[in-house]
Amino acid sequence: MLDVLTGGLMLIGALFMLVAAVGLLRMPDLFLRMSATTKAATLGTGSILIAVAVYFGETGVTSRALATIVFLLLTAPVAAHMLGRAGYFQGVKLADATLIDELAGRYNLVTHRLESRDIQPASNEPAGEAEPS
Amino acid sequence: MMSLEEFALFVILPILVVAAALAFVRLLRGPSLPDRVVALDVMNTLGIGIMGTYAIATDHAEFLDVAIALALISFLGTVAFAYYIERRV
């Protein structure tokens, strides 16, 4: 019974990670790729680690697995936020299908500050149109 | 009927390795540096999953410690890369 639970959790986790990798390959731009990978990978790792906890059934292993899951849940969004911000400064192109980009032109390219409304175009060029280097 | 250890070794690990190969294709293709960093991050996450699966396959709980260390290093690496990319422009 526990074996079935462990196997099922491992299978679900592995399949979610496979979907994350396929999404990483198929999605047209950086932000969509991060969307597809951050949580699918987190959920996938989470269920594999829960499977490890169930399989060993020891307190030490369970607490370590849970600590790792909490750590992943806390850090994955932070990493995605920093990477997305860096990508935006570098001028990563958004997918053609993108309907609207309300962030365009709101980063101050000199001070790296983000404003809540559009900056005057005279002082700064919009961040979204910078050349990729 | 295969045992759980065989299931982990012959079904789960190949799936994860295929996923890692797909992520590696994205790492090679780019096109931009952040894309490659995302691919590396996914490969690190896959490494954590592989370590967990391997712990079950070999019945050694010690591999979980490797997974924890990998999770810590992976986060640091991604943040450092992001910082570097943002400072570079």
Added chain:
Amino acid sequence: MRLFLMNTLLALAWIALTGTFTPVNFLFGFALGFSLLWFTQRLRPPTNYFSKVVQVLEFVLFFLAELVVANIRVLVVVLSPRLSISPAVVAIPLDVRSDTAITLLGNLITLTPGTLYLDVSHDRSVMYVHTMFVDDLDAFRSRIKQGFERRVMEILR
């Protein structure tokens, strides 16, 4: 906060008395301690601890449901032969101002598949969110505000 500490202490006492330190036993001890505190609440000054614990539990359940539903949605999109996506970067006006609330909200938004928290403006009045499927910008904004922001505010109040 003091009641939470008392509750945890009661759970630890339960563990010490039963002698089995497992996560399940800790949760059981916590539930026991919670019911004990609930039964004796007339002896202490009034507090919102009990409704808060219920709110947090509700929020966790809501978030797990959202996580599963949205993950399946992304799974279907990624595996379908034609990528039927309509991405957008949406500016969402914020009502919460504290660092904790914004961090929690950003983390939750990123962990819900299809949406990605990008950044928050310097004066903390607008949050920028990338989303994979958007049909109606205002509907999306109100879904984030009603679904996530309201609950985050309730918990942290």
